[in-house]
Amino acid sequence: MNQENGSKAQPLLEMRVLVYDILRRTFLEEPTKEFLNLIMDKEFTEEFPFAEENEEIHEGIAQIAVFLQEHDLKSEKEYNDLLWDYTRLFIGPDKLPAPLWESAYLNKERLLFQEQTLKVRHAYLEYQFLPKYFRQEADDHLGLELDFMYQLSELSLNYLQHQDFMGLRKVLTDQKTFLQEHLLKWVPELTAKILDSSNLSFYPGMAKILNGYLTLDLEALVELLDMDYESVSK
Template sequence: MTNVEKTIRETVLPLLELRVSAYNLLRWAFLQEPSKEFLQSLSESVLQEFPFQDENTEISQGVQDIINQLQQPDFLSEETYDRLHWDYTRMFIGPYELPAPPWESAYLNEERLLFQKETLAVRRAYLKYSLIAKEYGHEADDHLGLELDFMYQLSLLAIQKIHEEDYGGIVEILLDQQDFLDEHLLKWVPDFCQKTEQSAQTKFYQGMAKILHGYLMIDRQAVAELISYEY
């Protein structure tokens, strides 16, 4: 193993694995109403291991918000589950006016319409990697959960490229992730997170909004650092 390969496996690979873990948790938190399986999979240890808490107070505060709710004796009760389910539905699905719509075009399109140029731009980014959004044609491609899933899928692909020793492929993926953060997620998610924090009726979603905002900010730095390595 060359020095470059050793550096990549000891430095780049662990950071990519952290990013996979973070995006996996975040995509499920915002992709759909919380399932009982997802809530049961959360634990203090899972949240305490969420990356970059020491570097970002927003992440650490969000983690603590959720841990505080996890520690409630009724966290997995039907009543709590229904409350979380309604909080998600009320904010992100309807039937009433949404306080925090989870689509990019709801923030960047002048008329706040879905399936517009913003949605098509996101779709083109997916198609470069032969990825088709879940519920294609029914759910807009620029839904937050789908955009986070895209970042998750590309992070997995970057790890695969390391094992294939395709270092040029890694850089291309990282550049595309950097572009997706700059041109999509970071243009609207800060506003979304602020609206979610203000309108959420549970500490769970207030905490998730803090984690999401803090993580995207620091992940942009992490991607730039990964791109700067000598591959």
């Protein structure tokens, strides 16, 4: 194994797991107190990965920092206000300002469970990834798509550690394709809707982090795929 490339790749792959874990938990379900404790930790805003490399991530982190200064999420009222903002934006019961399904952006009629959903499901099934709420929640929900990227990020790290470079290249290529064909096609519009519609600044901040990171991750995947892992024998 090329030791230089391996030593460069591992921290980046580990960071991808960390970031996708945070992003999937942000959008997959209503904010839990456990999740918010993670966000309230100073390390989240002071040491979030790639904040200096991407202006949108930097802006999102700064917005979250200000939000945390102005709101005590340990207060039941403040916590419930944040829950309501998530519910109003992403769940209902009224018309959703910022629906979290790919089909709502890429389907002409803005209907769910359409062609986009089936394409996403096909990508999942190649890795035997079965969403938690299969057949109850459309497969192209943002939280599930981010969860899929998280699972593949863990798998790519595992392949590197076991020096399975063929498996590593395939899973990195599939992640790059999934970003290009799915997430990057609709998350920018979703981000704009969240920025326009939120009552609180928490989800606009997280949406900026999400949008900035997806763009940055595509560059990271290109870099990872360009590395020559096999040029030095094990």
